[in-house]
Amino acid sequence: xxxxxxxxxxxxxxxxxxRPLVARAGDSVAVALGLNDILKMRSSPAAxxxxxxxxxxxxxxxxxxxxxxxxxxxxxxxxxxGMVVELxxxx
Amino acid sequence: xxxxxxxVGGGVHGCTAALFAARxxxxxxxxxxxxLAREASGVNAGTLTMQMTRVALIPYALRxxxxxxxxREWLGHDVGVVVCDGLSLAFTEQEAQLLSYRAGKRREAxxxxxxxxxxxxxxxxxxxxxGVLLAGHCRVDGFANAYLTGLAxxxxxxxxxxxVLEYTPATGIxxxxxxxxxxxxxGPVRGKRLLLAGGVWIEPMLGWLGIRLPIKTLVNQLAVSxxxxxxxxTVVGIANGLLSLKQYPHGTVVxxxxxxxxxxxxxxxxxxxxxxxxxxxxxxxxxxxxxxAARMVRAWAGLEAETADALPAVGPVPGIPxxxxxxxxxxxxxxxxxxxxxxxEHLLGKEPSLPLxxxxxxxxxxxxxxxxx
Amino acid sequence: MGKVNKxxxxxxxxxxxxxxxxGTNAALxxxxxxxxxVLLDEQDAAGGQVWRKPLDGLNGLPETAELKAGNALRxxxxxxxxxxxxxxxxxxxxxxxxxxxxxxxxxxxxxAPHLIAATGAHERVVPFEGWTLPGVIGLAGATTLIKSGxxxxxxxxxxxxxxxxxxxxxxxxxxLGGTVAAVVDIAPLGxxxxxxxxxxxxxxxxxxxxxxxxxxxRARVPVYxxxxxxxxxxxxxxxxxxxxxxxxxxxxxxxxxxFTIDADCLCVGNGLVAGSDITRCLRAGHTYDRLRxxxxxxxxxxxxxxxxxxxACGDGYGIRGAAMAESAGVLxxxxxxxxxxxxxxxxxxxxxxxxxxxFAARRRFSDAMAGMMALRPxxxxxxxxxxxxxxxxxxxxxxxxxxxxxxxxxxxxxKHFTRCGMGPCQARMCGDVVAELLAIGTGDRxxxxxxxxxxxxxxxxxxxxxxxxxxxxxxxxxxxxx
Numbered sequence: 001x002x003x004x005x006x007x008x009x010x011x012x013x014x015x016x017x018x019r020p021l022v023a024r025a026g027d028s029v030a031v032a033l034g035l036n037d038i039l040k041m042r043s044s045p046a047a048x049x050x051x052x053x054x055x056x057x058x059x060x061x062x063x064x065x066x067x068x069x070x071x072x073x074x075x076x077x078x079x080x081x082g083m084v085v086e087l088x089x090x091x
Numbered sequence: 092x093x094x095x096x097x098x099v100g101g102g103v104h105g106c107t108a109a110l111f112a113a114r115x116x117x118x119x120x121x122x123x124x125x126x127l128a129r130e131a132s133g134v135n136a137g138t139l140t141m142q143m144t145r146v147a148l149i150p151y152a153l154r155x156x157x158x159x160x161x162x163r164e165w166l167g168h169d170v171g172v173v174v175c176d177g178l179s180l181a182f183t184e185q186e187a188q189l190l191s192y193r194a195g196k197r198r199e200a201x202x203x204x205x206x207x208x209x210x211x212x213x214x215x216x217x218x219x220x221x222g223v224l225l226a227g228h229c230r231v232d233g234f235a236n237a238y239l240t241g242l243a244x245x246x247x248x249x250x251x252x253x254x255v256l257e258y259t260p261a262t263g264i265x266x267x268x269x270x271x272x273x274x275x276x277x278g279p280v281r282g283k284r285l286l287l288a289g290g291v292w293i294e295p296m297l298g299w300l301g302i303r304l305p306i307k308t309l310v311n312q313l314a315v316s317x318x319x320x321x322x323x324x325t326v327v328g329i330a331n332g333l334l335s336l337k338q339y340p341h342g343t344v345v346x347x348x349x350x351x352x353x354x355x356x357x358x359x360x361x362x363x364x365x366x367x368x369x370x371x372x373x374x375x376x377x378x379x380x381x382x383x384a385a386r387m388v389r390a391w392a393g394l395e396a397e398t399a400d401a402l403p404a405v406g407p408v409p410g411i412p413x414x415x416x417x418x419x420x421x422x423x424x425x426x427x428x429x430x431x432x433x434x435x436e437h438l439l440g441k442e443p444s445l446p447l448x449x450x451x452x453x454x455x456x457x458x459x460x461x462x463x464x
Numbered sequence: 465m466g467k468v469n470k471x472x473x474x475x476x477x478x479x480x481x482x483x484x485x486x487g488t489n490a491a492l493x494x495x496x497x498x499x500x501x502v503l504l505d506e507q508d509a510a511g512g513q514v515w516r517k518p519l520d521g522l523n524g525l526p527e528t529a530e531l532k533a534g535n536a537l538r539x540x541x542x543x544x545x546x547x548x549x550x551x552x553x554x555x556x557x558x559x560x561x562x563x564x565x566x567x568x569x570x571x572x573x574x575x576a577p578h579l580i581a582a583t584g585a586h587e588r589v590v591p592f593e594g595w596t597l598p599g600v601i602g603l604a605g606a607t608t609l610i611k612s613g614x615x616x617x618x619x620x621x622x623x624x625x626x627x628x629x630x631x632x633x634x635x636x637x638x639x640l641g642g643t644v645a646a647v648v649d650i651a652p653l654g655x656x657x658x659x660x661x662x663x664x665x666x667x668x669x670x671x672x673x674x675x676x677x678x679x680x681x682r683a684r685v686p687v688y689x690x691x692x693x694x695x696x697x698x699x700x701x702x703x704x705x706x707x708x709x710x711x712x713x714x715x716x717x718x719x720x721x722x723f724t725i726d727a728d729c730l731c732v733g734n735g736l737v738a739g740s741d742i743t744r745c746l747r748a749g750h751t752y753d754r755l756r757x758x759x760x761x762x763x764x765x766x767x768x769x770x771x772x773x774x775x776a777c778g779d780g781y782g783i784r785g786a787a788m789a790e791s792a793g794v795l796x797x798x799x800x801x802x803x804x805x806x807x808x809x810x811x812x813x814x815x816x817x818x819x820x821x822x823f824a825a826r827r828r829f830s831d832a833m834a835g836m837m838a839l840r841p842x843x844x845x846x847x848x849x850x851x852x853x854x855x856x857x858x859x860x861x862x863x864x865x866x867x868x869x870x871x872x873x874x875x876x877x878x879k880h881f882t883r884c885g886m887g888p889c890q891a892r893m894c895g896d897v898v899a900e901l902l903a904i905g906t907g908d909r910x911x912x913x914x915x916x917x918x919x920x921x922x923x924x925x926x927x928x929x930x931x932x933x934x935x936x937x938x939x940x941x942x943x944x945x946x
Contacts, residue, residue, distance in 0.1 A: 001729075004640035005614030009521035026519045031613055039598035039701050045318050045342070046858035050700050052598030054855075056605030057513060058506060059586045061888035061923065062855065064317075070384040070925060071317070076506070090318040090888070091342050126877045133880060146946055182935055193946055238880040245871055258873065317888045317923060331943035349944060361747060363919050365556040365564040366939070369571060373930050373938050383930065386923040388888050391916070401945045421944075 001034035014083040021085075029074035029085060030056060030063045041065050041074060042089030051089070065089050094120045094254070096438065097273050097282030099261045099296060101125075102132035103427040104417045104434075105288030106244040110166070111435035113251040120280050121253055122273055124260035128241035131290050134393040135424045136313055136347035137237035138335045139172070141202035141229050142179040142194070142328050145421045147402055149200035150445060152422070155429035156231055167250065168243035170235045173340065176215055177232025177326040179204075180223050180334075180378060187225040190330035194227040204229045218323040218379045232326045234337050234345075237424060256280065264299040270413060284413040284438065288431070291356045291396040293404060293418050300411055304404060304453055306419055307397040310352040310360045312367055314390040318342030322381040334374050344382060346375045352392040360392025397421065398453055405430055406437075406449035416450060476502040476547070476576040478800050479563050481554055481742055484512020485786045486778025486793035487582030488537050490767075491546045493797025493815075494580075497806040502574050503541075504552045504565060510534075510541050512584055512778075513604060514786040516611045525614050526639050529672060533786075554583070555929070556919035557742050560773060566924055570931035578773045578800040581742035582793060585757060585779035586892050587733045589625075590843050591851050591861070593695035595732070599702030603629040603733030607636065616642030618729020622705045624648035624693045625733040627837035628673060633731050634685065635676035644685045645727050648707050650714050650734070650843070651836060652690035662832035669787060669829060692843070694722045696730055705730050714840035735837030736783050737896045743769055743776050744917035752910035755834050757783035758896055759914040766816065767796035768803075775800055783837065784830045791819040791826075844900040853901070854894040856887020864898060868905050875915045878902055888923045891915050 009024045014032065023032035030053040033041065040050040042065050053063040056075045063074035066086040074085075096112050098105045101123030113119045127133075139159050144152040158165060159172050179194070181187040194204045207215075209223035248255050256277060263274040264285065272279040287296040294306040319342055327336040334348040350367040354360035368390055376382045396419040398404055403421070408414040417434045420426050433443040480491040483505035491503040503510075509517035515534030518525050525531070541548055549565075552572075556564035561579035565572050587604040589595065601617055603625055609615040616637050622645050623634045634644045663670045680687065690709055694716065697704040708722035738757035740750060749762040749770035760782040767775045777792035779785065784792065795816055802812040847853065849862035859882050867881035875898070878884060884898055885891035891898070895915060903909035 001609070001615055001617050002619070002642070003613065003615050004642065005525050006523040007521065007614075008523060009519075024521075026521055027613070031609070031615065034617070035615070041598070044596070044855070044858050047852070049596055049852075049858065050598055051596060051855075052701070053601065054605065055587065055602045055893075056608045057586075058922070059889065059892050060602075060855070064386075064888060064923075070927060071319070071386055072925070091320050126871075126873065129877060129880070143944070189943065196946060241877070242870065242881050257871075316926070329940075331940060333941055333943065350941060362558050363556070365558055365562070365573065365919065368556070368919065369929055370938050370940070372926055373933050374940065376926055376930055377935055377938070383927045384925075386888065386925050387920050387929065388890065388923045389886065390919055392918075 001037070003035060012079060012081040014079050014085055016085045017087050023079040025079065027079055029067060029077045029079055032079050033074065038087070041087055045090050092281070093270060094118050094280070094282040096284045096286060097122065097271065097280050098286040098288055099273055100287065100289035100292070100418070101127040101255070101257070102130060102288065102290055103128060103240060103424060104420070104431040105286070106248060107428045107431035108286055108288060108417060108435045109253045110244070110247055110251050111432050112438055113253045115435065115439040117439070119253045120256065120282065121248065122256045122259050122261050122275055122280055124258070126241055126257050127245050127255065131393045131395055132424060132427070133238050133241050134313070134391055135237050135311070136335050136345050137235045137424065138326060138337070138347070139233045139235060139425050140177050140326055140328065140335070141197060141231055142177055142204065142227055143332045143335065143422055144197070144425060145401065146196045146200045148421060148426050149197055149202045151429050152426045153201060153231060155426045156233070158428045159235055160233070162243070166243055166247050168246050170239045170243045171339070172233060172235045174233040175325055177229045177328065178212055178216055179227035179328045179330055180212070181225040181330045182222055183224065186330040190225055190227055193330065202229060203231055216323060216325045216327065218381055220378055220380050234326060236339065284415070286415045286417060286434070288417045290418055291394045293396060293416060294356070297408065297416065300408060300414060302408060302454065304450055305399060308356045309349065309395040309397055310354040310392050311347065311395055312350045312352040312363055312371065312390065312392050313345060313347045314368060314372065314387050315346070316344040316382070316385040317388045319344065319385040323379050327378050329374065329378065334371070334378065336375050336378060344385060346371055348374070354392060354394065356394065360394060363390055363392060395423070400453070403430060403448040404450045404453065405434055406447040409451050409454060474502065474574045476500045476574060477804055478502070478578040478580060479504065479561065479574050479576045480580045480582060481563065482512070482582035482584055482778065482780065483507070483510035483548065483550070484582060484584050484778055484789065485515060485537065486789035487580065488541055489790050489793030490580045490582060490777055490797035492540055492544055493794045494801050495544050495546045497798065497801030499801055499804055499806050501546045502576070503546050503548045504554060504563065505550050506553045508550050510538050510548065513608060516608060518612050518614070522614050530611065553922055553924070555921055555924045557745050557921070566928040571929055578804055579742070579775070580796050580800060581774070581776040581781060582778040583739070583741055583780045585736040585738050585783060588735050588737045588839060588896055589732055589893070590734045590897060591847055591853050592693050593848060593851050594697055596852055596855055597696050597698050597702045598700070599698065599728055600696050600730045600732060603633050603731050606633045606731040610636040610640060614640060616640050617731060618727065619643060620645045620727045621729040621731060622646050622648060622725055622727040623731045624705070624707070626650045627733070627735050628833055629733055631673060631676040631680060635679045638679050638683050644680070644683065646725050647680060647685055647687045648691045648693060649687065649689045650692045650710055650840070652712060655836070659832040659836065662828045666787065666826055666829040692716070693730065693732060702728055702730055713842035715842035715846050734843070735839065736779055738780055738782050739892060740781050741917060741921050743774065743781060744914060745919065745921065746771060746774055748774055752913070753782065754838050755831065757834070757838070765820070766799035767792055768799055773803065783834045785833055787826050788823055788830050791823045794819045795823070839896060839900060841900055844897055845904060853897060854884040854887065856889050857883045859884045861901070864901055868902060872902070873906065875899060875902065875912055879915065885915055890923070
């Protein structure tokens with residue numbers, strides 16, 4: 001995933017599984033992860049298969065992961081400085 | 092052809108009665124307007140608790156609990172039963188008084204409920220919130236996965252040789268020589284004996300026989316979370332009975348307790364009341380704070396039947412030989428299998444081990460039998 | 465606005481749910497008639513998915529027709545007296561009418577005698593082996609990344625599926641300087657040629673499609689018509705896409721050669737599903753209409769449903785495309801204004817006339833496009849037994865067929881037998897396909913209807929639902945008899 005336009009927004013840092021990740025203020029968590037080439041966000045609960053963002057508009061729930069301690073949809077959640085993201089979803 | 096027994100209504104009562112009657116040698120037909128156990132028996136909270144059961148039903152519920160725990164033996168198919176501890180909580184002095192009184196009455200009736208402190212309750216259920224003043228603790232508790240009920244009974248009834256007519260609404264009953272003809276969308280289904288087991292629809296069914304038995308319809312709201320990390324390991328309720336909460340092995344948490352939605356017998360549960368979903372969820376999160384991080388994914392409503400005295404309608408139909416009724420059992424999913432088996436035993440000529448609940452007490456003498464001629 | 469436990473709900477004349485082309489136009493039309501209108505949307509800005517607003521702070525995004533249309537709509541909204549409340553997720557509709565939302569600090573609700581449902585469609589993706597791999601995304605999702613973020617979703621991208629989004633997405637990627645490895649269109653060239661006269665009935669939209677197609681040709685992107693994705697391969701993420709030819713009905717051609725394309729991103733979609741969320745929840749009358757994207761409300765020519773005071777417009781309630789959604793929105797807004805007594809029936813007809821004309825003029829185009837996007841039953845029949853259909857619960861075609869063989873005859877029963885549709889997507893990803901699988905046996909898709917729709921309309925974090933409360937706030941009902 002690559003951004004192909006000018007981006008004047010400030011860079012911020014989020015924590016993803018304990019590692020700092022640079023993101024742009026205003027992006028969703030799903031986009032921030034994708035731009036850092038993190039596509040797999042979680043494993044599916046029944047089969048344990050790798051899953052990532054799919055619909056990017058809040059419908060499919062594939063990107064529901066733990067953000068600041070609660071299950072949230074990464075595609076609908078804006079990044080924030082110091083945000084804690086865990087790459088795990090429903091157990 | 093004529094069956095030994097025609098049952099109208101394929102919920103947990105109708106199905107259990109059909110199963111035991113067939114195993115006892117009767118030729119049985121079961122008529123159901125939809126799919127098996129898709130109304131109250133399939134959409135209830137699945138709670139198998141003594142702490143919400145009416146005192147008069149405790150002896151039945153205890154025996155039914157044992158049946159559910161051994162469902163694989165008598166039913167032969169899995170309904171996801173988990174046996175665990177149950178807690179009924181009191182957060183205020185008033186609730187503590189209510190709990191002491193109610194738990195005491197249930198204990199007198201045989202339910203093994205102990206009153207314990209909040210600290211003790213927390214050692215049993217580490218997910219509990221602080222601030223519990225008093226808790227009723229019962230080791231005979233647990234839950235089933237209610238939505239598996241229909242599939243389990245469908246397989247069991249097939250194996251027992253019951254003729255199951257799903258998606259076959261009954262529209263009336265005619266009395267005829269040697270029994271009854273249940274009129275259905277697939278034509279008449281004839282039987283020597285008749286059992287009406289239609290949940291909230293028992294009232295119109297008895298009406299076909301000229302019997303007027305008022306049945307109130309409760310519209311119980313329920314909600315479920317998506318899968319979450321383990322947040323609790325017991326069944327949690329509250330002193331006044333308006334919370335039932337437990338986490339299934341796959342991680343979903345079902346929030347119930349009988350908060351009322353909008354609906355009736357004719358239309359079903361047509362609408363959920365958002366404030367009551369919120370209220371029920373607040374109560375649930377007040378009891379188990381870790382639930383706050385979960386998301387609610389579905390909510391629904393199931394119809395529960397209630398007679399004037401809130402006790403079951405189980406026994407012969409007065410004045411109509413060979414016609415029986417079985418239903419309107421408070422917390423009917425918990426007690427249903429045992430009570431319906433009692434009725435099957437009665438039909439098979441055995442002496443039931445506990446008394447039935449004949450409906451004579453509920454029929455007004457002046458109006459109750461006027462349709463008999 | 466009303467806060468639960470903190471007084472009554474905010475009262476308005478009209479509530480509009482969804483601020484896309486349909487909903488925003490409905491809100492504007494109703495407000496211009498003098499009504500007090502509350503417009504709710506989950507996103508931060510109006511425009512919906514199709515006219516989605518670029519993120520603030522991004523420069524140099526292509527000036528597209530959609531961007532211009534969206535900006536114009538947003539400017540009209542700002543200039544109006546519509547009470548636009550973005551960032552609100554609707555989770556409950558009830559009564560006559562009450563709309564409950566989360567998104568602010570506490571749960572809120574709004575009440576109005578008129579409710580216009582315009583919540584938009586979602587994408588249908590007919591499952592294939594490997595469609596759950598990270599790197600496989602929806603076509604509609606790709607448009608969001610392109611339009612709002614200036615993002616190309618991969619380094620080597622395969623764009624596959626059906627309908628006009630294929631060319632839109634491929635052209636959008638190229639315009640941003642990205643690489644499209646292939647375009648894979650289930651429709652054969654003949655199907656497009658057959659639709660051409662109808663598409664030519666709206667020259668501006670046909671021209672837009674032609675510009676996209678030319679851009680794809682100029683970039684020498686291979687276009688495989690009459691082909692579909694057979695499977696997606698990769699270790700933990702997408703690495704290869706296998707495609708093969710299909711027949712006119714969309715079924716794979718047996719014994720023909722499939723071939724492999726290296727790609728790190730697959731954008732795939734098979735048209736749109738009209739979820740009809742709000743009208744289903746409120747139990748208005750519905751019908752199954754394959755062309756319109758599923759179970760859709762029965763509407764009169766101004767968007768009135770069978771329930772008084774309830775209106776529907778836009779693709780969420782019948783696929784017609786953005787070009788008609790605008791007109792449908794205006795008509796629904798005028799109908800609400802007329803029914804509320806704000807304008808006379810004559811006034812309504814007068815104002816509605818140009819929009820009815822647009823509606824009529826674009827119908828042929830719209831139907832042709834909807835036809836290209838409609839579900840192809842043969843494609844569903846071809847799903848392999850081991851392929852996951854329900855993504856939430858990892859339920860395969862084989863498991864669904866087994867439940868059907870075990871006697872599941874309706875959608876709710878199939879859900880109970882399999883858990884299919886019980887997950888957090890609430891059957892939006894699988895429901896349309898599962899209904900089609902069930903219909904193979906019953907033979908009557910229309911009779912199957914849809915799963916019962918109830919609140920929450922989307923998953924809601926309990927935390928957001930609870931708001932601030934103390935135990936004594938909870939209106940605990942009377943205890944049950946002992």
